[in-house]
Amino acid sequence: MEMRTTPLASAAHGTKLELTALHFGKPGTGEKVVIQASLHADELPGMLVAQHLRRCFEEHERAGRIHGEIILLPVANPIGLAQSLLSSEAGRFDLDSGENFNRNYPELTRTLIAHVEGRLSADTKQNRTVIRGAMKSILAGMVCVDPLSSLRRALLLQACDADLVLDLHCDYEAVLHMYLGTPLWPAAEPLARLLGVEAVLLATESGENPFDEACSKVWWELAVHFGDEFPIPLACLAATIELRGSRDVTHAFAAHDAKAIESFLIHRGVLAGDAVSLPPARCAPTPLAGSMPIETPRSGVLVFSAEVGEKVRRGDCIAEIVDPVSSEVTRLLSPVAGVLYAREVRRYVRAGTRVAKVAGAEALRTGRLLSA
Template identity: 50%
Template structure:
């Protein structure tokens, strides 16, 4: 599955053919490359891994214009790899005129789960071979990850997509995975070890909620990349090899509000925030004095993903929200009502209450819910959940 170059330097457009799932059918992943392939820092940005979450695609459209101008002007001191359509498989999935891009039809698997465990993949190659030079250790781990990914022979279309995305991103210093929720305030997820490096991005985007976890479970794309480093460090220490190994990749899943919030104004705003983050990192040379580019204040405090309450209803009915994404609620507040218009008068309204103080950062789009259905999420400050912390 060799990649083909379609556009010349200083900007490259590469096509990555995927394994065909059926006779006469083959999909292609497209990536754009800005800057020298050996330049640092390297930032990898992708959009719409959940293929029905479209705001990130438009952000990439506007970001491409900035990056192309910067490349032509010689302003790139690092490199950026941009994948504006990260899931051509899910993008083609439609049923009864409705896009269904979160789960693969064939396996039922979430497109953003079940990525291979790179720690277990590289451990045999690096155990006993690292030393006192931190940067040499980083290079050795990246080389081992590259070798393992190159040796992986996918047996399905979905596996081939996962492999190509990891090959493009595995050696990046930063990974930005652009998603959105059904209806939401702008928020992001990141691992605890990544937060110092991702915090400036949260400021620039104006995130209204930040959810932190050490390991949220399920093997999502972003955490397989950043988790490699802190998990490998722990594994080395457990084996008595306490060599320096920095957190060489910081990754984040950025939730760009709701599915319907696809507008040039918002996309340009978000693209500009990412652009400023690239400047902050030193990927781009600045076009203004540093003093004029001070980071804005962070609109929220980071909270543990384990402290996020998933709101559910115990009864079916018509869903009416009394609070909107971006609003703070307190324990005991009525967030929504679920109304059964066919029930006796005394039982036709069921109230869904907040069980934690915090930000209502996401809600469902549907306005009819079944018993046990999820209706929203509140970012609370006190951890209370364990196990896999991500939804389906």
């Protein structure tokens, strides 16, 4: 294992920021895999999973069982990890700009088209190499003077030519679930089964370019643009994996999740070993546009009547909002049938707060599909 650091732009004199990556295996001997933890810096289950994976990869490396290259980022967001506000961690938004750390990655497709026009052929592999090279040179040429944009560039530069990218997050209170591009589902299905995810949210474009989409979406967009004459592969399987809720930081969960990722890497041939038979799927994928947020119209004390993981019907009561002054009770009903996969963690909520999300089967929403 080799530990490498990338300096990031610093915010002020006397401060220094850097990104640490653990490298296992050898580039060019198989697939390139990037696994990063806690891009939303206060989402910590992934940080513990990374520790379990680190030990696992060290063992595989000692035994010569890595065919390819694995890069593990145990702390993907040093900026957010250093932020706190009135003794509470604040790792989801950059306090300087107000931006979400997992949105607004560079949209590369248009620039890429201009870069690779006239350089593609009928050879899929060759096209993949040309596009990856172009992506790296575009990113390397970007001027990033502030910490946030230099972090985004460093992460994307590391992952843009990877075959597999796993971005480890969590929700507030949740069951295991994942987000990824619709065209990638067949390749990701074994991972979903190994992890035992209870919801899979698919979109070809979720809006606001989160990290996983910045890595993967260019491939299907370029394939559509260039058509059959210049075949473009889906060269990057990228997924955002939500490792339950923010308080679900236990060795039991982390060991389970690391084992599932290890099994998936064996399944893809990155690690040598006996492939385990895939457990049955715990859910069918549903469109991200079918994931329905349940908003409270009033402020009050939030009392849930449904647990995460529960399969609810349309019209089922999910929670009550109790007005502490008038004693009035407002019942919040699920607008669709589906899995209640994530809930709010606070128990006093203001009017307009999204208190839960239900994964429904029908695509009912348009526009920006991710929560803030």
